[in-house]
Amino acid sequence: MNTTTRPVKLERPILSVDVVLLGIYRGSLSVVLYTRDKEPYKGARALPGVAVRTDETLEAAAIRALKERIGDPASNERVYLDQLAAFDGLHRDPRGRTVSIAYIGLIQADTAARYEKFREPAANIREGDLPFDHHLILRTAITRVKGKLRYTNIAKAFLPEYFRIEALQEVYEAFLGHSLNRSNFRNKLLKIKLIEQTDVLQEAVGKKGGRPPHLYRFTQDGVYAQDRDFV
């Protein structure tokens, strides 16, 4: 680790990462924020982020951001991480020119549930509620995930290995922003073999009634519509 002082031109932007950590909580899309304890924007709720070190990859920096800003809950879980984009407005950070590489992080419902103090329904967050350009980053992240739901098995990241098919539908509905036809949803996802039925039945815990559902899981072959033909 080289921390010696020596002449250096200051013509270099600072590089940081910010993480948009998303999960479905009680059927609606939530984002995990933390409260800043330093200036600028001290006291504001913001996306977890850190400056990138020379000896770590961007993804490693993203994981560190989660550890340092949010702490325990995520560190033991596997978090799906995906690079989103670089945000580079000249004045996005009052401390000086900073380019941020944003990452999308996706967590399971039960993990999301444990982020008591951090989680926030995404729908409640309006332009101006977040510092820096974090609102733009958040919107971009949601749009990206929405797009990926169409042609990848990205929804897998929100669910445990075995899940009710309705829980999956809730994921889709939370992102697409409207309700879907139950039986068509089911028929389609089974036909394209994105998911498959298992012979496991859900044990009834706190259910009011109704037929106990089979549990489903994602099939192996991930991306499915990527290579569909155009004409």
Add this chain to the structure above:
Amino acid sequence: MNTTTRPVKLERPILSVDVVLLGIYRGSLSVVLYTRDKEPYKGARALPGVAVRTDETLEAAAIRALKERIGDPASNERVYLDQLAAFDGLHRDPRGRTVSIAYIGLIQADTAARYEKFREPAANIREGDLPFDHHLILRTAITRVKGKLRYTNIAKAFLPEYFRIEALQEVYEAFLGHSLNRSNFRNKLLKIKLIEQTDVLQEAVGKKGGRPPHLYRFTQDGVYAQDRDFV
């Protein structure tokens, strides 16, 4: 411009941009490279790139990279520029930790034709032909454009305002890597209103014969399948 010397921690990655400049030349996909005149990899053909300054956006740096590395031909033309991704391998640059934001640049056929010394058919470039991780960047760029052809009017960037419908088909075929049915291609693009027929006829220049084609142009409404429903 602050270039004074003063104590600074060296724990910051360098930030650069690289541009994958693509065009269709004689029906096949070409990429614009330049010959490096400095170490490392002096003499090698590489993607044009520069280190980012604090007072310029990433896109501005991408434009500067084209100017400084390739020079005139592109500077007068409008180049479609789109951010691709950040490439961040710890050892991708032997000079030290450098994170590169890659941009995709798309140019028209006639512009591509003028890049005599720079252009290279993408199909000829194999793993190991390019320095740094430029081969990975190139592949990623092509995959991205291929995807965008499906649901945006990105092909517009490769063509002049008025074009033969067959020239458009060549763009699609160059990226998709296989030939398409002529009449289905035509019917589909017209039905989804990505393009429209004009009453301009192509004047016969060096044509061997055949019915003179109408010229077409892209309609206003750009992206078209983005909000198509999933189920």
Add this chain to the structure above:
DNA sequence: GCAAAAGTGTTGTGACTACACCCATGG
């Protein structure tokens, strides 16, 4: 029995594929 939730089946509509065919021009 009734409500609730899971799961199956049907039917009309519309899109896509693979062709075959017609049109207009140069030589």
Add this chain to the structure above:
DNA sequence: CCATGGGTGTAGTCACAACACTTTTGC
């Protein structure tokens, strides 16, 4: 009149949306 490339039409197949119906549970 023929080769060449542009442009139109059609029939079979398949996917999708909407909706009705059946099954299995809790109370």
